[in-house]
Amino acid sequence: MDVSKFIQEKFEEIKMAVESEKAISALSGGVDSATCTVLAHRAIGDNLKVIFIDDGLMREDEPQEVSKIFTDIGIKVDIVNAQEKFFNALKRKTDPEEKRKAFRDIFYTVFGEEVLKSGARFLVQGTIAADVIETKGGVKTQHNILEQIGIDTEKGYGFKLVEPLKDLFKPEVREVARELGLPESIHQRMPFPGPGLATRVVGEVTPERVSLVRKATQIVEEEIAHLKPFQAFAVLLCDKGTGVEKGQRKFGHIIIIRSVESKDAMTAEPTKIPWEVLMQISKRMTTEIPDVVRVAYEITPKPPATIEYI
Ligand code: XMP
Secondary structure, rough: OOOOHHHHHHHHHHHHHOOOOOEEEEEEHHHHHHHHHHHHHHHHHHEEEEEEEEOOOOOOOHHHHHHHHHHHOOOOOOEEEOHHHHHHOOOOOOOHHHHHHHHHHHHHHHHHHHHHHHOEEEEOOOOOHHHHHHHOOOOOOOOOOOHHHHHOHHHHOOOEEEEEOOOOOOHHHHHHHHOOOOOOHHHHOOOOOOOOOHHEEEOOOOOOHHHHHHHHHHHHHHHHHHOHHHHHHHHHHEEEEEEEEOOEEEEEEEEEEEEEEEEOOOOEEEEEOOHHHHHHHHHHHHHOOOOEEEEOOOOOEOOOOOOOOO
């Protein structure tokens, strides 16, 4: 791929599509949304409003970190606190597809409200080729796939979509991000799914369960960073297991460590994590997160498993 030609073409396409109207972009911190936000900002400047929807499902300090990275490169980001709305939408839902659809609906409802307030008619979104292929193929409902499955965004939510990255796979998006001058913390960022930590909580997604998986994710990321896996994180199961503390029985949570190597997320292999690293993660989880009594490393490739748990 000729990266600078691609960028030039997308500048022109975005300018032509949006003309002198306003557009809005929802930054999630992931490389896809960051890249399309910078592309659109360079194409239409201040006619692009950038928001970060704080859905309560992000990693530790993510909203602040992402907003700082963008402020540093001259793009203002408004953080919209919508945590309560997302947790209400996910309440009592345990089926994975039901959770994904509930996330998608509340995401675009909150977004629709922001679009109305901003007067924007276009939504710039970082959909990539793998998202389209997997949703259309019936693997799972990726939250950002709308038009491709027949959802009319103008009728349903009041905006038109602009998706400059929809023909690219992850490695190409990283190249574009680098060429656009985004820092390494963005262009080499581990993929993080739109529905965030909700994809790593099996069963009901509550603020307490998300907070637990957030702490566990931070431990995995810290201990595994030097191995530079494609993606690594923690998962909270809804089953529990028995443990023992100070001679007393304790029935507590089970955390799964998931770490995979992949090029484009369409297939993946488990990371060969050294034993000492696994033991260190297990020790930290059970001492730093009091309700965790068991930690397991999951070694299923994709396929047959998917990378995320829902
Ligand atoms: P799976 O779990 O399907 O994930 O093997 C493949 C890649 O996609 C990410 N992923 C998502 N990204 N919205 C996104 O933007 C989603 O709904 C979504 N679901 C999964 C996942 O993290 C992995 O990199």
